[in-house]
Amino acid sequence: MGDLKDGRRRPTIRDVAAAAGVSRGTVSRVINGGHWVSPDARAAVEDAITRTGYTANHAARSLATGRSSSLAFLLTEPQQLLFADPTFALLLRGATEALAQRSMTLVLLVADTAAERANVEHYVRAGHVDGVLLISSHESDPLLASLIEAGVPTVCTGVPLGHRMYVPTVSVDETESARVMTRHLIDRGHQKIAVITGPDDTSGGRYRLVGFREEMGDRFDPDLVEQDVYSSEAGAAAMTRLLERAPDIDAVFAASDVMAVGAIAAARRAGRRVPEDLAVAGFDDSGLAETHDPPLTTMRQPWGQISSAMVEILIDVINGVPRTDLVLPTTLIVRESA
Numbered sequence: 001m002g003d004l005k006d007g008r009r010r011p012t013i014r015d016v017a018a019a020a021g022v023s024r025g026t027v028s029r030v031i032n033g034g035h036w037v038s039p040d041a042r043a044a045v046e047d048a049i050t051r052t053g054y055t056a057n058h059a060a061r062s063l064a065t066g067r068s069s070s071l072a073f074l075l076t077e078p079q080q081l082l083f084a085d086p087t088f089a090l091l092l093r094g095a096t097e098a099l100a101q102r103s104m105t106l107v108l109l110v111a112d113t114a115a116e117r118a119n120v121e122h123y124v125r126a127g128h129v130d131g132v133l134l135i136s137s138h139e140s141d142p143l144l145a146s147l148i149e150a151g152v153p154t155v156c157t158g159v160p161l162g163h164r165m166y167v168p169t170v171s172v173d174e175t176e177s178a179r180v181m182t183r184h185l186i187d188r189g190h191q192k193i194a195v196i197t198g199p200d201d202t203s204g205g206r207y208r209l210v211g212f213r214e215e216m217g218d219r220f221d222p223d224l225v226e227q228d229v230y231s232s233e234a235g236a237a238a239m240t241r242l243l244e245r246a247p248d249i250d251a252v253f254a255a256s257d258v259m260a261v262g263a264i265a266a267a268r269r270a271g272r273r274v275p276e277d278l279a280v281a282g283f284d285d286s287g288l289a290e291t292h293d294p295p296l297t298t299m300r301q302p303w304g305q306i307s308s309a310m311v312e313i314l315i316d317v318i319n320g321v322p323r324t325d326l327v328l329p330t331t332l333i334v335r336e337s338a
Helices: 013-020 024-031 039-052 058-065 086-100 114-125 143-150 174-187 203-219 232-245 257-269 303-318
Strands: 070-075 105-110 132-134 154-157 169-172 193-197 225-227 251-254 279-281 298-300 326-328 331-333
Touching (some): 013 039, 024 039, 086 303, 132 143, 132 303, 169 303, 174 193, 174 203, 174 251, 174 279, 174 298, 174 331, 232 257, 257 279, 303 326
Parallel strands (some): 070 105, 070 132, 132 154, 154 169, 169 326, 193 225
Antiparallel strands (some): 298 331
């Protein structure tokens, strides 16, 4: 079959199938990122797409299927955190790459204020996206409950407190991960260990504290606990309060790398050297940990796996496949800070 990239007409799936020597169904599965396609057939289809100049007609597909071929990346946090916390950028990049392989589009939505939540809810309910990748969730936030009530396919990163029975999740074992880091600090000989954790209405904030408390056992001291939002400023303020109450602490587990960076800055302002006088460990390994001075000891989350799994599970949910949850492992990364 000749090359169709000469302007005569728009190439179709039928043309690609003929050029590749496969069925139209096989071409459709390759285009939509489906499984059950052999490597040889996939290579033949991809070569035929290049030779024919085929591009998907998403407008026609949307009219025929009632789908938009796009997913929402929904962040229910202040907009500035998208740029201040590198974990969100990692998830955004991973989701974008996963959708690009399926010729789908990712729509970034931010819903922190009541007005933003109302706009997002209207946009999503109107069918502008086929489903939602919920990147952060707070137990007190009504938006997730609204999406569930409307039947909007949704997948959460982290366990959505109060809603875990209604939406599939991709998460790490927050409790066990915190126990591993706490055990590391204990094994390094630290005697008075404090923790700076996230909001109690998030799974990370709540269960990382649970893991720390469980591993500390009889050593746990509630006066050595600080809980705040995930930000450098919050980490610094929490460290300042800890040092005022307990100037003899010798280690701090901060439940995010961003908080750890703020904590180290505050410790230095108070005349403490890290790690000589005070060990500080983080959580995430988002890129910030490796480049910080000193490099942070942290718990690595598998960001690429999290975002790609979220996309795959959400597409399954959209296609009527029964929901599933996925818990991925973290890894202790030991560097100079602790």
